[in-house]
Amino acid sequence: MPTIDLAGIAAQLQACGITHMVWIPDSEMGGLEAHLDPSIRLVRACREGEAIAIAAGLMLGGARPAVVIQCTGFFEAGDAFRNVAKDLGLPLFLLIGHRNRTAFLEGRSKDSAAKHLQAVLGAWELEYIALEPGGDPAVIGELYARSQGSGSAAAVIVAE
Amino acid sequence: MRTDECLAALAEHRTAEVVIASMTSAVRWPAYSDHPRDLIYVPSTMGGAPSLGLGLALARPDLRVVVLNGDGSMLMSLGSLVTIGEQAPPNLVLVVFDNGMYAVTGGQPTPGAGQVDFASMALAARWPITHRFSQLGEWAEALPGLLRAEGPAFVQLTVEPEPTSITAPPVPMSERLTKLLAALD
Numbered sequence: 606m607p608t609i610d611l612a613g614i615a616a617q618l619q620a621c622g623i624t625h626m627v628w629i630p631d632s633e634m635g636g637l638e639a640h641l642d643p644s645i646r647l648v649r650a651c652r653e654g655e656a657i658a659i660a661a662g663l664m665l666g667g668a669r670p671a672v673v674i675q676c677t678g679f680f681e682a683g684d685a686f687r688n689v690a691k692d693l694g695l696p697l698f699l700l701i702g703h704r705n706r707t708a709f710l711e712g713r714s715k716d717s718a719a720k721h722l723q724a725v726l727g728a729w730e731l732e733y734i735a736l737e738p739g740g741d742p743a744v745i746g747e748l749y750a751r752s753q754g755s756g757s758a759a760a761v762i763v764a765e
Numbered sequence: 766m767r768t769d770e771c772l773a774a775l776a777e778h779r780t781a782e783v784v785i786a787s788m789t790s791a792v793r794w795p796a797y798s799d800h801p802r803d804l805i806y807v808p809s810t811m812g813g814a815p816s817l818g819l820g821l822a823l824a825r826p827d828l829r830v831v832v833l834n835g836d837g838s839m840l841m842s843l844g845s846l847v848t849i850g851e852q853a854p855p856n857l858v859l860v861v862f863d864n865g866m867y868a869v870t871g872g873q874p875t876p877g878a879g880q881v882d883f884a885s886m887a888l889a890a891r892w893p894i895t896h897r898f899s900q901l902g903e904w905a906e907a908l909p910g911l912l913r914a915e916g917p918a919f920v921q922l923t924v925e926p927e928p929t930s931i932t933a934p935p936v937p938m939s940e941r942l943t944k945l946l947a948a949l950d
Contacts, residue, residue, distance in 0.1 A: 625823065648823070648852060650816075651844025658813035659848070662820020665946065666828075670820070688810035692938055 607739025615640035617745040631675035631702040633765035653678030654685035661689040675702040690758035699760040706764040733760040766901040774905040782829040787814035790833035801948035812841030822854035836863040850890035857917040872928035887919035894918035
C-alpha cells in the first residue's frame with residue numbers, strides 16, 4: 606500500500622527555504638519531525654489558531670514559516686486563518702492532514718472531517734492541492750513558490 | 766489604576782520597541798503613541814496577539830517586542846503561555862490588562878473575573894520573569910528594567926473596569942503593515 610513520503614516532504618520544506626515549522630502533529634504527519642533538517646526551527650503550538658498567528662508574526666519578521674496541522678485543527682482555527690490570510694493579507698502556507706481522506710474517497714469512511722475539508726477550503730477561497738499516498742512531494746515546492754509569488758495563502762492537504 | 770495611566774507610563778519609557786496593541790489597548794494606545802513600530806492590531810483574531818508577538822520575536826531577535834493584551838483575550842489562548850515559555854524568546858514582553866470584563870462588548874464579566882492569577886500561570890509555564898501590579902507607581906518603576914530584561918517577561922496589570930468600544934483605525938491594515946515593515950528594516 607502506498608504511503609506518504611515524509612522524508613520527501615521534509616526535503617521539500619528545506620528546498621523551499623522554510624525557516625520555521627509551526628505544528629501540532631497528527632497521525633499521518635507525526636513522523637515528519639524525525640526527518641526535519643536541523644536548519645528548520647520547530648515551534649510546537651498548543652492549538653492550531655495559535656500556530657497560524659505565530660506564523661503571521663514570523664512572516665512579519667521576514668521568516669518563511671510553514672504551518673503543519675490536521676484538518677480538525679484547521680476547522681478550529683478558522684478565525685485565525687481569516688485574520689492572517691484576509692485581514693493581514695499574508696501568504697500563509699499550510700500542510701493540512703486530511704483525516705480519513707483515502708478511506709472516504711473509497712467509500713469506506715463517513716468521517717465528517719474528511720467530507721467537509723475541501724468545502725471549507727473552498728469557502729475560504731484558499732488555493733490547495735492534494736498529496737495522495739505515493740504522490741510526489743514536489744507539489745509542495747511548486748505550490749509554495751506560487752503562493753509566495755502571488756502573496757496569497759495556500760495549502761497542501763495530505764491524505765491520511 | 767486605570768488602563769490609560771498604564772499606557773501613558775509605557776509610552777514614556779518606550780524607545781524602539783515594537784508595540785502590538787490589541788483590543789482595549791488598540792483603542793487607547795494611539796492617544797499616547799504614533800510610533801512607526803506600533804501595530805494597532807485591529808481587526809485581529811481575539812487571543813492571537815501573544816502568538817503574533819512570539820513569531821515576530823523569534824524571527825527578529827534584534828528587536829524587542831511588547832504585546833498589549835486583555836484578560837479576555839488571554840483566556841482565549843492560555844496555551845500560548847506554554848508555547849512562549851518553551852520557545853523562550855528573550856526579547857518579548859507580554860502585558861495583560863486585567864479589568865475583569867469584556868470591555869469592548871459592553872463590560873460583561875470574564876470567566877473568573879478578578880480572580881485569575883495570570884502571572885502565576887506564566888510562572889508555571891516557565892517564564893523567567895513574571896509580575897503582577899495593581900499600583901501605577903510599581904508599574905512605572907518596573908518599566909525601564911522590563912523593557913531591557915532578558916525575557917520573556919510577563920506582566921499582569923490589575924486595572925479598573927472601563928467599557929470601551931472598538932473601531933478599526935482609519936488607515937487600512939495593508940498600509941499599517943507597510944509602515945511597520947519599513948520601520949523594521
